[in-house]
Amino acid sequence: MSLEQVRDDIEKEARTRADEIRADAEERAEEIIAEAEADAEEIRASRADEVDREISQRREQALSGAKLEAKQQRLEARRDVLGDVRDEIEAALVDLSSDKRKALTESLIEAAASEFEDDDAVVVHGRADDKELLEALLEDYEGFSVGETHECLGGVIVESETSRVRVNNTFDSVLESVWDDELKEVSGLLFEQ
DSSP states (O other), rough: OOOOHHHHHHHHHHHHHHHHHHHHHHHHHHHHHHHHHHHHHHHHHHHHHHHHHHHHHHHHHHHHHHHHHHHHHHHHHHHHHHHHHHHHHHHHHTTTTHHHHHHHHHHHHHHHHHSSOTOEEEEEEEEEHHHHHHHHHTTTSTTTEEEEESSSSSSEEEETTOOOEEEEEEHHHHHHHHHHHHHHOOOOOOOOO
């Protein structure tokens, strides 16, 4: 074989080998590009999921915050309405007709009187506007006298000078007791849903 032919064979073999290497490199490059594109798509999808989760989470937080604020506003409005109702009740107690005030005050004195012994000196305190009423009602009770005025809606505070017993039967204390006991029911009636 001639040298030229050997050279042509080597060249041919080198070209074939180069073509194979180039084909392998192109194939590998295509695989790398495909993997990179798949990775990029996976990252993009993952990132989109993260963004969707974050949007959803922020939406939930905003909604939760809005619900809480609305609930607080509702509670505040209810508190205001209940306060107005209580103010109206107090005003109604102050403005009771004289007959109704007399009947209620008499029953409160009678309830308190049962707490005292016959020999006790008992002092009855009430609001300034009820002084004459108290004097008239206490004529039926031996040992009972009208004491200093007390700032209240009406009713009486009855106390013994000797036994240290004190009974608070003011409209205020009765209202407080009833209000505490019936607040849930009053609220239910006012705010039926």
